[in-house]
Amino acid sequence: MKPILELLPLLSRPRQIAIIMHQKPDADAMGSSLALFHYFQLKHHQVAVVSPTLYPDFLKWMPGAKEVIIYELHPEKATEALQKAEIIFCMDFNAFHRARPADAALAQSAGIKVIIDHHLQPEPVFEYGLSDVQASSTAELVYEVIIGWGDKSLINNEIAQCIYAGTMTDTGSFRFAATSARVHRMVADLMEHGLRHEPIHQAIYDNFLENRLRFLGYVLSNRMEVFYEYNAALITVPASDVRKFNLSSGDTEGLVNYPLSIQGIKLSALMVENHQEIRISLRSKGDFDVNEFARKYFNGGGHLNAAGGRSTDSLEATVARFKKALEENKALLEKPLKNP
Numbered sequence: 001m002k003p004i005l006e007l008l009p010l011l012s013r014p015r016q017i018a019i020i021m022h023q024k025p026d027a028d029a030m031g032s033s034l035a036l037f038h039y040f041q042l043k044h045h046q047v048a049v050v051s052p053t054l055y056p057d058f059l060k061w062m063p064g065a066k067e068v069i070i071y072e073l074h075p076e077k078a079t080e081a082l083q084k085a086e087i088i089f090c091m092d093f094n095a096f097h098r099a100r101p102a103d104a105a106l107a108q109s110a111g112i113k114v115i116i117d118h119h120l121q122p123e124p125v126f127e128y129g130l131s132d133v134q135a136s137s138t139a140e141l142v143y144e145v146i147i148g149w150g151d152k153s154l155i156n157n158e159i160a161q162c163i164y165a166g167t168m169t170d171t172g173s174f175r176f177a178a179t180s181a182r183v184h185r186m187v188a189d190l191m192e193h194g195l196r197h198e199p200i201h202q203a204i205y206d207n208f209l210e211n212r213l214r215f216l217g218y219v220l221s222n223r224m225e226v227f228y229e230y231n232a233a234l235i236t237v238p239a240s241d242v243r244k245f246n247l248s249s250g251d252t253e254g255l256v257n258y259p260l261s262i263q264g265i266k267l268s269a270l271m272v273e274n275h276q277e278i279r280i281s282l283r284s285k286g287d288f289d290v291n292e293f294a295r296k297y298f299n300g301g302g303h304l305n306a307a308g309g310r311s312t313d314s315l316e317a318t319v320a321r322f323k324k325a326l327e328e329n330k331a332l333l334e335k336p337l338k339n340p
Contacts, residue, residue, distance in 0.1 A: 001122075004130040007114060008149055010087065017045045018085035018111065022093035023052040023100050024249065024279075027204060029092040030055055031166025032116065032138040034064040035159045036089060039146055042154050048081035052102040056250020061203045062165065063158035071102040078102060085111040092138040094122035094131065116141050119302055120291055133303070136178040139166025143186050160195040165204060172257070173201075177305065208251070215245040220258060230326040230333045232267040233259030238315055239273040256281040266337060267293075267326075271311075271318060278311040278318045286337045288329075297325045 017040055021029035033049050040047045049064070052071045059065060071078040082088060082102070088111040096103045106113075107125075115122055115129035118138055122131045135141050143163050146155060155163075164187065171179045174187075191197065219235060226233045235255060241247075256270035266288050270281040280298050282290040283306055290307040294300035298321075300309025311318040326333065 001115070001124070001126050001131075002128045004114065004116070004128050004145060005148055007087075007112075007128045010112070011043070011045070011149075014044050014046065016084050016086045016111075017047045017089065018050060018081050018087075018109075019047065019089045019091060020050040020052070020082070020099055020102065020106060021091045022098040023102075025051050025053070025055045025059075025092075026253065027059060027169035028137045028139050028166035030059045030062055030065070030068075031162040031164075031169075032142045033089075033091045034062055034068075035139060035142045035162035035166070036091065036116075036145075037064050037067070038156070038158045038162070039142075039151070039154060042156075043151075048085070050078045050081055050102060052099050054249045056253060057248055058204050058207045058250055058253075059165075061207075062162055064162075071105070075101075075105075079105040082106055082109040082111070085109060087112045087114060089114045089116060090126065090129075091116055092119075093117060094119045096123070096125060116145065121301065134178075134180070136176070136180065136183045137167045137170035139163045139170070140183060140186060142166075143190075155190075155193070157194055160190045160193065161200060164190055164195055164197060165200050168197075168200065169204065178303075211245050212247070212251045215241070215247065215251065216255070218245070219255065224259060226259070226262065226265070227323075227326060228264070230267070230330055231264050232269070232326055232333060233262065233265050234269045234271070234319065234322060235259065236315060236319060237270070237272040242272070242274060252281075256283050260285060264337075267333060269322060271315065271322075273315045276312070278313070278315055280309040280311065280318070282307045282309070286335075288332055293325065293329070297321060 019033045021033045037047050037049050049068045051068050069078045082105050094117050096107050099106050113126045115126040117131050118135040120133050224235045256268050259268040266285045268283045272279045284290045289304050291302050294307040294309040298309025
């Protein structure tokens with residue numbers, strides 16, 4: 001894979017560009033994609049943004065969100081955008097299957113594939129890219145790419161809002177270990193140039209319906225199991241709960257983090273049953289590697305302390321597999337967390 005800086009000569013004249021994010025996009029996937037979208041528009045390229053699936057309602061405020069083509073709603077339009085593109089930017093994912101159900105259209109498109117991502121072990125399917133596992137977020141990398149291409153002056157308020165939203169959420173409001181000095185320097189720079197951070201926080205975290213709050217109370221009381229012998233916890237959300245509380249895309253966002261507030265818990269898992277599949281989110285503290293845990297047991301991956309996976313087994317069978325995995329990793333989970 002060639003460094004993304006070497007792509008610059010190809011962008012010296014207007015191009016047909018497509019930007020695609022991973023399925024079930026979070027604020028980082030949306031923010032990094034839309035920041036790049038606004039940047040390329042300022043450079044007079046023809047740009048289309050594709051999301052494989054619907055994105056959460058709390059991201060609809062993002063500048064440019066209405067321009068995103070949803071593949072699962074408009075597959076022909078999204079496929080056409082990918083087929084016409086001379087260059088395709090793959091944002092916040094490192095393997096084509098993470099773009100399901102648009103993965104086949106992506107793989108079959110003739111455009112140059114470019115990755116901007118911060119996940120471990122990218123697949124060798126990209127011709128150019130920036131893959132930095134030390135970065136807090138893909139949004140942070142977009143900021144650095146724009147600067148690296150010599151266009152810092154083009155970072156306007158729309159781009160800054162998208163970058164901030166992606167970085168804020170992927171760092172857990174700047175509390176995760178990936179919140180480096182370079183993150184704070186970037187945010188300071190954005191704020192010095194006029195970014196207002198409070199409205200973005202409110203738009204993302206204070207913008208849910210009543211049913212979501214009632215769901216949180218219910219699920220924490222009735223669907224959370226704590227395994228103190230493994231310093232782990234599990235929350236399960238069966239399809240019946242999804243229907244009962246009329247959950248929308250994004251309503252389970254952040255739920256996996258709640259058990260980590262329990263003293264001594266170093267591994268938290270969330271399983272959500274939907275569309276004949278169990279979607280699994282994993283979070284950890286310290287040196288317990290949920291990236292490897294997800295890859296080994298749940299056909300997934302991610303970061304050291306944040307990863308995801310999936311299962312096509314029943315919810316009961318998937319829970320049983322998780323409990324067996326806890327036993328196999330007991331020695332690692334028993335290690336106490338280091339004090340500050």
